[in-house]
Amino acid sequence: MSTVLEVVAPRLLGPAVMVAAAIIVKGYADVGDGFSAGVVVALAVALRYVTLGAERAELSLPLLRHAPVLAVSGLLLALVIGFVPVVVGDPPFTHWPPPGEPVIELGALELTTAVAFDVGVFLLVAGALVELIHQLARLVEGRRP
């Protein structure tokens, strides 16, 4: 691997997370959603794996080992957002606030349950893809003589 790549690739994770956050924050008003944001993060992680190798990539970023937890909590979040309305008697995926009512805004972020659902999808996709990359990398490393 070229030195340039080896220096640049690990440093791409920060910007990637920033981009992902931006996609989610403005996602409901513009192109992009939780899925794209998750793939962006996974892309940066994959680049890390490719340049550093599985061993070093995971040693340098211990956070990665929480990927399965991240995926599961994303799925749970999405499930909760989707099915809590059923408890109240509405059809699933009735979002809050309802049509016509004002949305609470935090800067560019609009606080709706649809955005929370998107965050759940993001967590699941990012966690799942990182997990897949990890599994694949371990498999390839294991085969090495």
Add this chain to the structure above:
Amino acid sequence: MRALRQAPLAWASVATAVAGFAACLGVWLTGGGAIDVAWAPTLGLRLDLALDGLGSMYALLATGIGALVFSYGAAYLPWHLELERRPAREGWRFWPWMVLFMGSMVGLACARDLVLLFVFFDLTAVASYFLIGFDRNREARGSALMALLVTGVSAVAMLIGAVLLYDAYGTFSLPLLFERAEADTVTAVASALIAVAALAKSAQVPLHFWLPRAMVAPTPVSAYLHSAAMVAAGVLVLGRVHPLLARSEAVLDGLVVVGLASIAVGGILALAQDELKQVLAYSTISQYGYVVTLYGIGGARGAGAAALYVVAHAVAKSALFMTAGAVTVATGESRLSRLGGLARGLPLLAIASGVAAATLAALPLTIGFFKDELFFAAAIEAGPAVQILAVAAAALTVAYIGRFWLGVFAGQRREAPRPIPFLLVAPVALLALAALVGGIVVEPFARIAEDAATVTHAAAVEVTPAYHLDGRDENLMALAAWMLGGLVLLAPRAYRAVAGAAARLGDVAGPRRWYGLSLLWLNRVSDWAHDTEVRDLRNSIAAVLAPAAALIALAFAVTPSRGSYDVGPLAARDLPIVVLLALGALAAVTVAREDGRLRPVLALSVLGFALAGVYAVAGAPDVALVAVLVESVLTVVFVGVFARLPPTTVRRPPRRRLNAAIGAAAGVAAFAAIWAALSRPTATGGVAEEHLERAPEAHGGDVVTVILADFRGLDTLVEVTVLAVAIVGVASLLRRGRAW
């Protein structure tokens, strides 16, 4: 208190059952209750549960007998686990399934929607699979699989019937169907299909063979599933959909035939069995044959008699199963030929099970007498042929259950029984007490049977069992049955010869053999197809491409093609698209022609990026974004993996011509399909328009995101769930289930 500490799970299950019983009883006494929630309204699915008469009866049976069997199991399971040399904590693999079974049984009892009925039906099948296969040996697994396949595959018939009815009458809801359904062919076929599922569940001929094999399960499972629950689920469904069945005489006649055949087959084979639980299993087949016959006879009498029959049989049969288990615990034996004379050593058990046997044999002073009284009354109404067969059936019952009880408790004493826990006897005694009480004060039992039959018959039904000390037909038939049964018992050689011959015939040409053969051949075909597909990468890909090409070709062959292939004009602003597509085509050719590893991969990603560019130019930025991202990840992962693989010399793959032919066929098919799709004018109006219109209302600017998170949120949720499931699959395939 000690028992509670030793088996907290068992007692929690008992408490659940008791609470459920109390709740069901309360609701029934206060006139029933119902829940009706829209579940998936667009599909017409409702969570329509009602604790009406029929629901109450089966729910009370499931929870009441459940409570007794569970407390019996609290004493039995530790003994069983010790016998199997398994640790006591394995109870965790038992009790949750029992409780799930009870829950789904109650749900099934209350369901008034065909799809809901199917769901609970299959839930009971799944729980029973794990319960029958509790001893994880080969025999138990095979039996569990057989029960699951026979009842589960036939349950699909029920789903087909439900869809047929939905197609014709636009609803899955049973009350609505009862209003709308006409007496036509669709109703007849659909109700026959539903009946097939119910009959398989109730172990009726010719789908009865799973039940005797299911006896490998621990005794509490048999006592519960095969008396008051699993097999009762079938006749419960018959009772629930009976107004539909009654639309067609042929279906009702079919039920009578199946029921009488089951009575005969079960009764005769019960006489041939040596194993205690096998006798009872065949007896169950025979007894549910009575109920099916009664539902086939139909009418107010048939419905009322069937309901009371189910109650009396459930009480007696679960007591008898528990007796079999208790006897085995006390002596270590489970065969009639090695047992005998236990009445002195186990007096309470002998009396209690004697009452249960008398209930099954329909002797007076037990509730069983009334079940046969009503059965005979319905048979008289159905005609002389059924009447004669009814007496013969009752005589068979007297014979085999007499043989069972006398064989265990009377005669020469073989060995002194060991003392057994009181908990193994108490539930039997309680059930016997219930049967006795029912034999003297039948009113409460008659009332619940009346309530249940009212639902089945869809009109008011009176169930009035009573003792009549006169020479009416019912009494004469009962006397004839007892005497005939007694005569059979007095001629053991004759009945052994007949029953033995029937059993041998069943082994040679019976449905169980056909089941085995069809399973064998299914396995062989499946193995062959699988081996061919996964032999190499080429076959795996061809297995996708070749059928896809064939299917598309078929679709084109049968659809009119006039005007479907349109060559539109080429404007100057389309130039970027043309360039990108040309790049994509070049890349595709490179992928196909290049040997080696990295170059085809890179060409493939060029193709992907070119297509992403097309999306971006054509005004689908969301799709373009996702395409670019996915393409990048794939490329990085490919390169990363290939960079680490050991270098190999890539040989030209053999059979290159066949590869090219399959690839070309798939390519042409895809080309034609896409061409036809692009030739169609863009659909205006419809759902897309509505989505665009309502996106701002849902506080969204980007309609694609709003569709994903709001309009079609459920779809997205299912898709991401698939992703999560895929990870579990990858983890278990690649690294034996290690998550990290």
